[in-house]
Amino acid sequence: xxxFLLRRTAxxxxxxxxxxxxxxxxxxxxxxxxxxxxLGPRSTPEMREAFREMMGLDRPVLEQLSMFLGRLAxxxxxQDVWSxxxxxxxxxxxxxxxxxxxxxxxxxxxxxxxxxxxxxxVHHGKWGDWLIGLVSIAFVAVPSFVVALYSLLVFxxxxxxxxxxxxGAPGDIAAQARALILPSFAVGLGWxxxxxxxxxAAMIEAxxxxxxxxxxxxxxxxxxxxxRYALKQALLAILSVIAIGFGGLLTGSxxxxxxxxxxxxxxxxxxxxxxxxxxxxxxxxxxxxxxxVTCMILADAxxxxxxxxxxxxx
Amino acid sequence: MAAVTATxxxxxxxxxPGPLQRAGITLAHVLSHPLGAIGFVLVVLIVxxxxxxxxxAPYSPTAISVKERLADPSLSHLLGTxxxxxxxxxxxIVGTRTAMTVALTALSVSIAIALPLGLIAGYGPRWLDxxxxxxxxxxxSLPMIMLGLAVVVLLGPGVSTVILVIVLYSVPSYARxxxxxxxxxxxxxxxxxxxxxxxxxxxxxxRHLLPNVIGPLxxxxxxxxxxxxxxxxxxxxLGLGVKPQIPSWGNILxxxxxxxxxxxxxxxxxxxxxxxxxVGFTFFGEALRDALDPKLNPERKP
Numbered sequence: 001x002x003x004f005l006l007r008r009t010a011x012x013x014x015x016x017x018x019x020x021x022x023x024x025x026x027x028x029x030x031x032x033x034x035x036x037x038x039l040g041p042r043s044t045p046e047m048r049e050a051f052r053e054m055m056g057l058d059r060p061v062l063e064q065l066s067m068f069l070g071r072l073a074x075x076x077x078x079q080d081v082w083s084x085x086x087x088x089x090x091x092x093x094x095x096x097x098x099x100x101x102x103x104x105x106x107x108x109x110x111x112x113x114x115x116x117x118x119x120x121x122v123h124h125g126k127w128g129d130w131l132i133g134l135v136s137i138a139f140v141a142v143p144s145f146v147v148a149l150y151s152l153l154v155f156x157x158x159x160x161x162x163x164x165x166x167x168g169a170p171g172d173i174a175a176q177a178r179a180l181i182l183p184s185f186a187v188g189l190g191w192x193x194x195x196x197x198x199x200x201a202a203m204i205e206a207x208x209x210x211x212x213x214x215x216x217x218x219x220x221x222x223x224x225x226x227x228r229y230a231l232k233q234a235l236l237a238i239l240s241v242i243a244i245g246f247g248g249l250l251t252g253s254x255x256x257x258x259x260x261x262x263x264x265x266x267x268x269x270x271x272x273x274x275x276x277x278x279x280x281x282x283x284x285x286x287x288x289x290x291x292x293v294t295c296m297i298l299a300d301a302x303x304x305x306x307x308x309x310x311x312x313x314x
Numbered sequence: 315m316a317a318v319t320a321t322x323x324x325x326x327x328x329x330x331p332g333p334l335q336r337a338g339i340t341l342a343h344v345l346s347h348p349l350g351a352i353g354f355v356l357v358v359l360i361v362x363x364x365x366x367x368x369x370x371a372p373y374s375p376t377a378i379s380v381k382e383r384l385a386d387p388s389l390s391h392l393l394g395t396x397x398x399x400x401x402x403x404x405x406x407i408v409g410t411r412t413a414m415t416v417a418l419t420a421l422s423v424s425i426a427i428a429l430p431l432g433l434i435a436g437y438g439p440r441w442l443d444x445x446x447x448x449x450x451x452x453x454x455s456l457p458m459i460m461l462g463l464a465v466v467v468l469l470g471p472g473v474s475t476v477i478l479v480i481v482l483y484s485v486p487s488y489a490r491x492x493x494x495x496x497x498x499x500x501x502x503x504x505x506x507x508x509x510x511x512x513x514x515x516x517x518x519x520x521r522h523l524l525p526n527v528i529g530p531l532x533x534x535x536x537x538x539x540x541x542x543x544x545x546x547x548x549x550x551x552l553g554l555g556v557k558p559q560i561p562s563w564g565n566i567l568x569x570x571x572x573x574x575x576x577x578x579x580x581x582x583x584x585x586x587x588x589x590x591x592x593v594g595f596t597f598f599g600e601a602l603r604d605a606l607d608p609k610l611n612p613e614r615k616p
């Protein structure tokens with residue numbers, strides 16, 4: 001088990017290293033003077049020279065790469081071009097907003113998705129199952145930013161029930177919760193469909209197992225079999241998928257944060273892209289990839305913990 | 315479509331139906347499922363709109379009319395006009411063409427790149443395979459939209475950047491599929507027979523492996539069309555995709571978002587075709603996959 005996790009962690013570390021090298025080479029593939037790209041066209045020659053010196057751009061490429069990786073290893077993601085603040089500090093400031101949004105979306109989406117999946121299994125082969133299947137695929141297909149825009153239009157602009165902008169004042173829990181409703185709806189909707197389909201497939205598989213036949217032979221009620229025995233099996237089966245998905249949710253919040261003008265990792269990346277704040281973009285991309293890969297390891301750990309066969313497979 | 319059926323039909327059948335007949339059988343299978351029927355109707359509608367866009371659109375999608383800014387829907391402007399007085403209906407119609415062009419170009423380029431890469435990884439030496447898989451995994455571990463933002467900040471917005479982002483996102487998973495297929499085909503008797511008969515590697519790769527690998531790949535690409543449309547519209551919505559004057563659903567949404575408190579029509583007009591297209595292509599893709607190759611369904615355990 002430990003060996004398995006060590007291997008997965010090592011692989012994740014290698015992947016992150018490659019991502020960092022890819023980002024570094026992308027930075028060097030930019031056509032034109034990197035200092036102009038980083039500082040913007042309005043920068044003076046003195047500013048560019050200072051920047052060149054600071055970033056070590058006058059040294060050989062390989063030396064720059066090792067310096068870049070060395071700084072990364074120390075947790076130094078560079079400085080914001082405009083405010084000169086450390087990128088890592090800025091990311092850590094907004095990260096809680098994104099994690100809150102992802103968690104909120106996750107909780108309601110998994111709850112509703114599991115429920116829909118169960119209802120579909122109970123009605124297996126009937127029109128209820130068919131309808132839930134149709135709705136689930138549609139939920140998965142519809143782009144989250146269209147959901148965000150439409151829900152903003154209906155609930156914030158027309159009905160004026162919920163705030164259209166921001167994350168609520170710090171300390172005001174009620175306002176924060178209200179500001180969370182629409183964005184988490186937009187982020188989670190696709191996941192409702194995804195989870196319901198996974199649960200349905202896993203439960204239908206479980207319903208074909210011998211122990212379910214035995215339960216039926218003992219006269220256990222069908223709903224009890226579905227909600228108590230098959231569901232347990234299905235939940236175990238989807239746990240690992242859900243852990244990977246959480247990494248996806250973190251990035252799925254990009255559009256919701258922009259549409260609802262909510263502070264967060266996605267909004268920050270977008271603003272950094274718009275202002276061509278190069279170190280900040282690299283930093284956020286690296287941090288999100290890191291979170292993503294961490295979720296992948298967690299998923300592997302959960303799977304390996306639940307299913308000993310996986311441990312020996314890799 | 316006929317080519318897809320041909321490769322998945324299996325090599326043991328002696329008298330196979332002709333390509334047209336096979337396409338007909340596949341289509342009948344897709345249509346027999348209500349999901350596939352809805353999807354097929356939507357797909358036909360969208361493709362037809364894209365093909366005949368210039369004839370359907372009553373106005374030029376870029377003609378600015380300052381006097382008629384943000385006009386309500388009327389008989390002369392079916393969906394009203396946007397903040398520059400451009401006819402929204404025409405923009406939506408021509409936007410269909412933009413979406414389809416970008417999606418099809420990007421997916422064709424992805425397939426063209428992923429095929430040789432996957433064949434090399436699957437048929438080439440083990441060390442090369444290991445390196446390629448590691449690189450694919452690394453690129454896939456970059457979240458798609460973040461990858462897009464990183465590329466846009468480097469190359470600037472534009473159609474070619476959008477296509478590049480889509481290619482970067484799809485090539486790893488496509489190449490992986492080709493690799494897996496190649497690995498399993500490599501041990502099959504008909505490939506071994508070729509090797510014994512001293513067939514050259516290019517002959518084995520292109521004459522025997524390629525036709526067997528391309529079918530599943532095309533299905534995967536079909537399933538991806540709605541993701542790709544979403545990605546293009548999403549980047550355009552952020553102002554990082556196709557240029558603002560080019561009509562695209564994402565641009566319409568972006569313009570509409572800016573005036574959402576004055577008029578709801580542009581946002582609704584930009585979002586509705588996007589919903590119809592993504593839902594339509596997903597329904598159709600799923601039905602097509604089930605008709606041609608149910609093994610590809612990730613929810614089905616082998």
